[in-house]
Amino acid sequence: MFYLRYLLLIFAVTLLEATVVPRISIGGIRPDIGFALVIYAGLSGGMKGGLLVGFVVGLLRGCADPGWLGLESLLLAGVGFAAGSTARSVNRGNPLVQTILLALLLLGHDLIRALVITSGAPGRALLYWLRVSPATALYTALLVPGVVALMPRVFLEDWRCHSPRK
């Protein structure tokens, strides 16, 4: 059920990224909802769920820019795994936790990606990273948890079952 749900969500996110997301960009910066989906897959489906959803989303992105095919699937799988590994140790239903997790993982992912794409040139990588990542992380981390809070069952179906006891 988890995989079917997330497969449909990947379809929906792919469509949104090609249609709606460019229209809501601010100063050329757009939210990375595909990345956010990987985080929520990790939070909802654990390490394995995050890994596989990250791999598929990364593969899709790689096919659009095959010069780096494999890089994004590797990085997003890692992001999904990392998100999944935190799923039980944090209150994943809390939008603030989601915001912090999203921002930190996006910044880390982008930094590694920038370093690989610039062949390890730190100056160029930092410039490349600074131009896009902090603003994207802020936009994504502010936008997506708010949307998810409106329909938590879709993204975090079982988070209530696993939420920590007080």
Added chain:
Amino acid sequence: MVRRGADYPGIGDWVVLGLVVSVSLALLLPGTAFRLNAAKLLRGSVLYPFRLVLFFNSAPQEPADELELLRYELATQRLIDSTHQAAMQDNERLREQLGFARRAQHELTPAQIVGRAPDRWGEILIISRGSREGACVGRPILGVEGLIGVIVSTEEGKSWVKTLRHGALQVCGMLQDGRYVGMLSWNAAQGLLDMEGIPIQSQVSTGEMVITSGYGGVFPKALRIGEVVSVRDDSTSLVKHILVRPLVDLDRTEEVFLLVSGAETGG
């Protein structure tokens, strides 16, 4: 936030992690040709359903009506015009050397934009011409006004174009009047192209046209890219900070042109 204790990965998690890492590295480490073929195979097989989501636009049509024909003619004329301007400048400078700047005739093949690939690092367009129509990786794509980008992947009937608005695309440009050469890359925050490497002592004015330099062999010389909108001297640097506005407005572009031949000959 209430902590509940760490969640340790089980055997299944490690096995899936190993598989995913292995497959990703197997795709990443071989050469570019392998990755292009693998992407083509994936798009045509396991990822095929996602193509239906991406290609939401209407089916591509041949440019039959008058407006499209006129746009085609306009693009062709502008391309010839920009090439001639560059040739005249070359001739003035190198008139002693007969035959230095003979240029090949460029040919344009019209294509329609049929989709936009999601990529927040920049804009990747999907166009209606593929390997069957002569598109191949590295071919420049033009709009009516000037350069749009370069093909990064192709298959029968479709190609993926990395545009000037993509952070990973760098184009070697030249100031048309000043003849200084610099690298152009997308500055998402400004919505303009950064031109780097122009010496601080050079004379650059706003409105000056920037064209392709022809260096590197990807883009032929003298394709129009954009015009300078801002020139700033930085006292701590040896180069100028130049911003260039691309001539093509990608948000309003529906038809593009594939540059089928554009290599220079001679000299």
